[in-house]
Structures are given as C-alpha cells and as structure tokens.
Amino acid sequence: MWITDTCYRDAVEIWELSPGGITRHRTVPCTPSFYLHLDDPAVHWELLEALESDYGAEECTFRTVHGDCEGYYVPAGREVAMAIERQTGFHADLYNVDLRPDHRHLAGEGRVPCCNEEAESRFSPELPSFPFRTIDVQIRGIPFSKDPVRSIDVVHERHEHLIGGETAVLADLAGLITAIDPHVVLFPHSDLWLPRILSSAGERGIVLPFSRSGRYRKLAEKSYWSYGRTEYRAGSLIPDGRILIDTTQSFHYRESGLAGIILGARLTGLAPNLTARFTSGTLISAYEVYEALRMGIAVPFRKSDPEAVRRFCDLKAADRGGMMFQPVPGLYDEVSEIDFTSLYPSIIVLYNLSPETLAQPGRKGFLPLVLEPLLALRKEIKVRKVSDPSYAGIDSILKWMLVTCFGYTGYKNAKFGQIEVHEKITGHARNILLTAKECAEEMGFDVLHGIVDCLWVRGGPAAALEAWIEEKTGLHTTLDFYDWIVFLPMPDGFGAYNRYYGRLSTGEIKVRGIMARRGDTPPYIRTMQESILSVMSKAGSRTELKGLEERARRIYREAESGLADAPPSSLAIRRQVSRLTYSHSCPEASAVAACRDAGIGVEPGMEIGYVVTDARTWSVELDWVARRFDRGYYMRLLWKAWEEIAFAFGQVRE
Amino acid sequence: MGRSFESVRMGIKEITGRWERVARALPGTDGEAALMVIELARRHASESFYAFDDPLEAVLFSVFIEILKIREGRYVDH
Known part of the structure; x- marks a missing residue:
C-alpha cells in the first residue's frame, strides 16, 4: 500500500493506494499529547495536580537529544501546553507540542508516504517507481485576468483540448477527472486557478472532483525572509486524497520533478502535497523531526539553549563565514x-x-x-x-x-x-x-x-x-x-x-x-547570450575561441537590429518584490503599482513580470498586457550581456 | 542565521574608499601613486578575513606583500 495523502481533522486521515490501483481512505483516532519538564516541580504542585486530575497527566522519563529527562506525559493539546507556559512564567520545558498529528502518527508506525516499506527502503537509491495515474491540466489564459475560462488542455493517455463557454469546459473537466480518476494532477498556476474555478463551478452547479472527499485544506499564503531575500508562498487549496502540484510555483517540482517530490515525501514523512509546497528548510526540519520521533526522541517546542555570552572580538573571530x-x-x-x-x-x-x-x-x-x-x-x-x-x-x-x-x-x-x-x-x-x-x-x-x-x-x-x-x-x-x-x-x-x-x-x-543564468534576465536577452555561448561551446581551446569572435559578434548585432520588432513579452523582467512601499522610484515600485491598478493583490516576496516602457521614469507595464518597451533600456541590457562575452574575446586577443 | 556585523571585507572597502577620496585631492603623480597603493591594499581582501579582525591590519598586510613582490619583480598587473 502506498500512502498518497494524509491530513488531520480531529483524527488522522490517510489515503492509500492498493496494489490494484484503488485508493482507500481510513481514519485513525488520535489523541494529542506532549511532554513536560519542570526544573523544580514542587514550586508548581498545584498546576501538576490539576494536569493529573483534569487531563490524566503521568510522571515519566522521556528521551531528548541531550539524554533522558524526568517529567510528565500530558495527554492534551497545544492550548494546554501554552497555558502551562504562561502559568509557569515560561519556565516549563515542553516537547512534542507543535507537531503535525499525521506526521507524528506515521513516524510512530514507522511509515512514510509514497513508499512500499515492505519492498523497499525509503533511502533506496533506485528511482521511485510511480504506480500513479498522472494528468496534466493547463488552462489557457492569465490567472489574474477576469476573462472567462474558455480553453483547457488535459493530457493523460491522450491530449484533450476542451473549448467552449466556461460552463461547458468546466463540466468537461469535471467529467474527465471523474473518468480518469488520477492520483496526481500536474497543473501550472493551480494555486491561483483552483480557488477561481472551484467557485465558478460551484456557481454553475458543477462539482470539480479534484478532492476525493469534496473537502480542501487551506495552506495560508505567507511572506517570509530566507537567505537575505523576501520570499512569498501563495495560498493553496489542497485537495483530499489526490496529489495536486502547482508546477509553476513549486520550487521542488521545477528542480526535481515528480520523482523528487516523491523522494522528498519518503524522506520527510510529509504528504507529497506538502512536500511540493514547502521550502527545503521546512523539508529538512520535517526530516529531522520524523527521525527524532522514529527514534523515540522528544522534539522541543521552544528552544531553551540561548547563545552563551561572549566578548565581541570572540564573536567576530568565530563567525567568519566561508573561505x-x-x-x-x-x-x-x-x-x-x-x-x-x-x-x-x-x-x-x-x-x-x-x-x-x-x-x-x-x-x-x-x-x-x-x-x-x-x-x-x-x-x-x-x-x-x-x-x-x-x-x-x-x-x-x-x-x-x-x-x-x-x-x-x-x-x-x-x-x-x-x-x-x-x-x-x-x-x-x-x-x-x-x-x-x-x-x-x-x-x-x-x-x-x-x-x-x-x-x-x-x-x-x-x-x-x-x-x-x-x-x-x-x-x-x-x-x-x-x-x-x-x-x-x-x-x-x-x-x-x-x-x-x-x-x-x-x-x-x-x-x-551571468545574464543567461540570472532569473530576472528577459528571455530575448537570455536567448542572445545562450546562442553565443552555444557557438563558443564548439571551441576546445583559446585558439579555437579566437576564430569564433565574428560569429558571436554577428549574433549580438542581429539581436540589436531585431530588438525593435521583438514582442514585448520577450522583454519581460521577472523579479521578486521585497516590499510594497518604496521610498524611491524604481521598476519594482512601478510594477507593484501596476498590479494594484489591475486589481491584483501583491504581497512581499511575490514575483512580478513587467516590461520597462520608460527607464527615465521607471514606467512599466505588466508582462501579460505589455504593448511597448523602452528600446534604449533594452539595448543597454543587450550590451551588458554582450560585454560579459566580449571580455573572453578581449582576453583571447591579448 | 548568524548575526550581522561589518566584515573585514566591508571594512577594507570603507578604508580604501576613504583613501580614494584623498587620492583625488593629491597632486599629479602623488594621486597616481595613491591609487596604486589602494589597489595593492585591496588585493588580499578576500583571504585576509581568515585571521584578521581589523581591516586596517588587513590593508597594511596586503600592501606590504605586494610591495615586496614589486621589489622582487613578482608583481602581476591585474
């Protein structure tokens, strides 16, 4: 049996795929519990008595990474743990408080999603085999625009092209999903499209069966700070029992494909719907938590090992970074x-x-x-x-x-x-x-x-x-x-x-x-630099490189002369906006304003595609509506891309 | 993650930035010589963070190494 999805709603819910390809749903009752350690229990005797009488708390010894710990097992939820924190003046050490109950349940059972543990190890280097029916769904159109959905492509064993009015295409989509009964749905921009088409289908009396139970879990949108950048995760509706991957937004899908998502789920013990949406940091953290639980080690709720006081010069000497x-x-x-x-x-x-x-x-x-x-x-x-x-x-x-x-x-x-x-x-x-x-x-x-x-x-x-x-x-x-x-x-x-x-x-x-590698380089400029690099890849030595300069220069000149006729969308710059208010004029500030004008909600860390229409005032148009561009600005970008290449030819000539 | 304080590299940039401003004010060949000293000072900015805490120590060390190389004819112009 392959676990394809899990969640928690008063009980742990598990969707499993049988060897015959049938998905089964089971519910496992689950009582939340946590561990408590107090340095001086006698001081808190009233609290302990109440925990014993009201919740059935018991004295016990539990394992932490630092060794065995004397404390209490409390069969109660997070609210009780937080009340204990407040009542003890934050002197209580709490463990296993903020864990996902489904994650904890699987760790307790020694099971992980997407793995037949009886037949293979979750650390197996073999490529995960997929007993999955997968479909690709693609809606033609811009998810932000208010235009009706008139065209949807569905690829499974065949390529189906659904066209017509919104009611017809949504009804056809519902029919196809029911008929195919996919385990995995690959859907670009699904996090943006799904709320919209579910609501539209509902208004039309159509049930879109992405969810096996008809219910969806909501993963809230959030902006967060990571490695010096503001990042954004769009809110998602996660269907019960099917793996839905937003192939555009999911970093791990883009980098690793379905095989990577499956391996991630196996290693972390998280449902693939979450593996596809979480950051690498959350995945490694989930993996460590899963391993701790599997080994019977309690997971601290809040860390209580603050950094030791040090002299500033010692701090500087210790914290130097990479060589x-x-x-x-x-x-x-x-x-x-x-x-x-x-x-x-x-x-x-x-x-x-x-x-x-x-x-x-x-x-x-x-x-x-x-x-x-x-x-x-x-x-x-x-x-x-x-x-x-x-x-x-x-x-x-x-x-x-x-x-x-x-x-x-x-x-x-x-x-x-x-x-x-x-x-x-x-x-x-x-x-x-x-x-x-x-x-x-x-x-x-x-x-x-x-x-x-x-x-x-x-x-x-x-x-x-x-x-x-x-x-x-x-x-x-x-x-x-x-x-x-x-x-x-x-x-x-x-x-x-x-x-x-x-x-x-x-x-x-x-x-x-270089520009061919940077994520914010417009496609037109990236293509020019990649074409030149492709020519340069023919040169096995400095001497051979010398003979390619003219060909490379010609590609640059052709890009320059062809720029006037380039479609504005090929000049789109895609950048993450770090904030919503800017004190100075810049393209990101104009892009945020353009989104607001178009009725699109913007959050810090969100990626916006825009075309610069006047670099003197940093005027921009959103990429999907852009009709013009500032030629001089893009000529300068082309020159910058060429300069990175020309440096090599300059060296060859020297 | 970690904490934020000025690195030796940033300190070197700040010192040589000040030296550059002074170089502009120096007459003719003195200004040219000053610019060369600045370049020598920056040469080992990357490696010096390994053991130096004081950026002034780092720039002086870099200049001394490069002067010695010039005297021995091992200097390579970037």
Missing part, C-alpha cells in the same frame, strides 16, 4: 574544478557536530546520525547521475535539503540547531579549503579561485590531486575539467567570486552569475 580566494579576472586554459560534495553536512557527520555534542563530544550526535544516510544516498545518486541523467531530479532535492541543513543549525527556531554548531561547521570548512589549497600548491598547481567548497586549479591532470585532497581531508570530492574558463571582473576590476563561464571537457558550457 574565498579571489580570482584574477581572465581566460584560463585547462583548469580543474575540485568540488567537495555536500561539504557542510559532511563536516557535521565527520566532526560529529550537534548541539548536544558541544558539551559531550564523546557521544554520537543526533544531527550526524540522521544526516549520514542522506549523505550516503546523495553520494550514490551523484555517481548514478553521471551515466543516467534521470537521477538529476532526485539528486537536486537531496542537494537542497543538505544545503539547508547547515543554515538550519544557525536558525533561531531550529529544533535541533545551535549557533555554535553553525560556527564550528564554517570554521572546519575554512580549514578544509586551506588544506586543499596547500595540497594543490605542494603538487605544483596554481590556485586560480576558491569559494567555500570549491577550488579551481591549473597545472595538469588533477586526478592525483583530488585523491590526495580526499585522503588529507577525509571528504568526498568531484572533479570537473574545463578546456577553458573565464573569470569575470567586478566593477572595481578585481575578480568576481561567482560570475564565470567555461567549457567542460564534455563540451558542455557551465555558467554562473
């Missing part, structure tokens, strides 16, 4: 890139770093224990990905979960994090990159560039160097060879850390930080 060696801008031949695989989580495992091992370094830490199988899985999948690109999706979700597990150790609300662990990880990482640099220099290599977990060296085949670095550091690395690579300059002339491109020995071009 970098700045490159000298230029074009370099025959360069090797040595990349430490999942460096930060590998350090957590290798050096046994966890909040509880800071005080007790001899014991095996919780974080290393739970990250070890994830790391082993990632290493295996990376190996398989080399010969089979279909592993790229599941590699990606693992990569993102492992990347965020480090950041999570420094997050104030992380259940199993502590800032000192965060600092120790970066401290080890700096020494590791320095060790790698020393190894390279001792073997006669020139170190061209280094950034946190990656080193670029020149001076011959680097396989022996890679082996030596692995031996010296005890960490796994991967090696890429570039026929040539370009490190671009910053405006002050020094080398940029994260703007480079080059041709790998496989013939593939790898780019970082």
